[in-house]
Amino acid sequence: MKDILTLGIESSCDETAVAVIKNGREILSNIIDTQIPIHEKYGGVVPEIASRNHIEAISRVTKRALEEANLTFKEIDVITPTYGPGLVGALLVGLSYAKALSFAIQKPLVGVNHIEGHIAANYLTYPDLKPPFLCVMMSGGNTQIVHVKDYCEFEVLGKTRDDAIRRSI
Numbered sequence: 001m002k003d004i005l006t007l008g009i010e011s012s013c014d015e016t017a018v019a020v021i022k023n024g025r026e027i028l029s030n031i032i033d034t035q036i037p038i039h040e041k042y043g044g045v046v047p048e049i050a051s052r053n054h055i056e057a058i059s060r061v062t063k064r065a066l067e068e069a070n071l072t073f074k075e076i077d078v079i080t081p082t083y084g085p086g087l088v089g090a091l092l093v094g095l096s097y098a099k100a101l102s103f104a105i106q107k108p109l110v111g112v113n114h115i116e117g118h119i120a121a122n123y124l125t126y127p128d129l130k131p132p133f134l135c136v137m138m139s140g141g142n143t144q145i146v147h148v149k150d151y152c153e154f155e156v157l158g159k160t161r162d163d164a165i166r167r168s169i
Helices: 036-038 047-069 088-104 112-122 164-168
Strands: 005-010 013-020 028-035 078-084 133-139 142-150 155-161
Touching: 005 047, 005 142, 013 047, 028 047, 036 047, 047 088, 078 088, 078 112, 112 133, 112 142
Parallel strands: 005 078
Antiparallel strands: 005 013, 013 028, 133 142, 142 155
8 A cells, every 4th residue: 555645734823834744643754943033022923924934934844844754746645734723824825835836746735724633643643543532632822622533523522712721731
């Protein structure tokens, strides 16, 4: 059976990240360009500045991810950008880049929900993990307790729109 190589592109907030994943379970590369130092002086993420920095970083980060995985665009089977939720301008950079890349190299494009991506990241850390399981998901100050019934079937058991659970850990 042929290995499936995925080029994942994440640009939902203040980090431009590109990873190459083999068969949905093995990380071949994971390059992250953080903007934390840029936004620190403002006391939080400035959406327009984040978007502009994604534009500057995305090609470079993608190239590094492919180099670290020792692959070329031709060897990639699918491109998977984050489509939301997140900062609209930042998401548009990653999604537009992924769409153009998909068209240029004639590979399928499959959008990824940011929250579901956090849940699916568990499969990378624990390759033998299979649903059902409970997951605590924290992102952007939001916290959810999720019953993962199957790979694409979720039930939110509880949630908050602040970082209360983070402060209590």
